[in-house]
């Protein structure tokens with residue numbers, strides 16, 4: 001079975017119902033985790049995918065809400081018997097963060113090896129790539145390939161989206177970005193597009209406040225509906241809801257539909273899943 005699971009639909013504002021940003025993609029037998037915000041390990045456990053079973057972690061950008069669960073993920077894999085973790089990340093702050101993720105845990109690792117008899121220490125391999133202006137392959141496992149492209153989340157650079165292709169489908173995960181032609185082109189014909197979303201009504205309501213800058217570097221829901229329609233997306237899955245959807249998902253769905261998207265549209269809580 002292939003599936004996409006939202007392991008976290010939240011944003012930096014804490015919410016007991018929403019883990020930090022993350023998407024699990026299981027495609028043709030390869031398990032890929034895109035980003036690892038707070039609570040990722042708990043959500044993966046809830047999704048019945050043991051964290052030790054992941055094949056690779058893909059990071060989109062250096063924002064804490066996408067990264068604070070990474071050490072937990074790597075250490076929990078180790079305790080679960082998977083000593084090695086491969087992390088794919090754009091070169092720069094994100095790849096540097098990933099390379100150092102175990103450094104503050106040196107003493108804990110040493111004590112667990114001595115005291116609990118762990119067989120060897122955890123290791124991280126960072127596959128760093130220059131964030132590309134046009135889609136470029138950055139990782140593969142058998143017939144499953146991962147392609148990345150730079151997106152528009154300025155001033156946070158680099159920031160990338162990923163496309164995962166396999167014999168039985170294709171999934172694109174936007175990371176954090178404004179609606180942009182790069183993601184639209186990357187997602188052309190994809191079966192599933194997981195995209196962050198920000199209500200236009202929210203952006204209009206916060207003009208002149210310090211939230212204006214935050215609203216500006218996220219994806220306008222109406223524009224997203226138009227872009228997803230042009231890209232011919234089968235399933236559009238919304239995540240990273242801004243503002244938090246305390247009034248339900250209808251405002252997000254309504255704005256995306258207003259933009260013209262007519263395909264299957266999914267807006268839901270953590271562990272929302274698309275299978276095929």
Ligand SMILES: [Zn+2]
Nearest residue numbers: 021063065176
């Ligand atoms: Zn974010």
Ligand SMILES: [Zn+2]
Nearest residue numbers: 063153156176
């Ligand atoms: Zn961000």
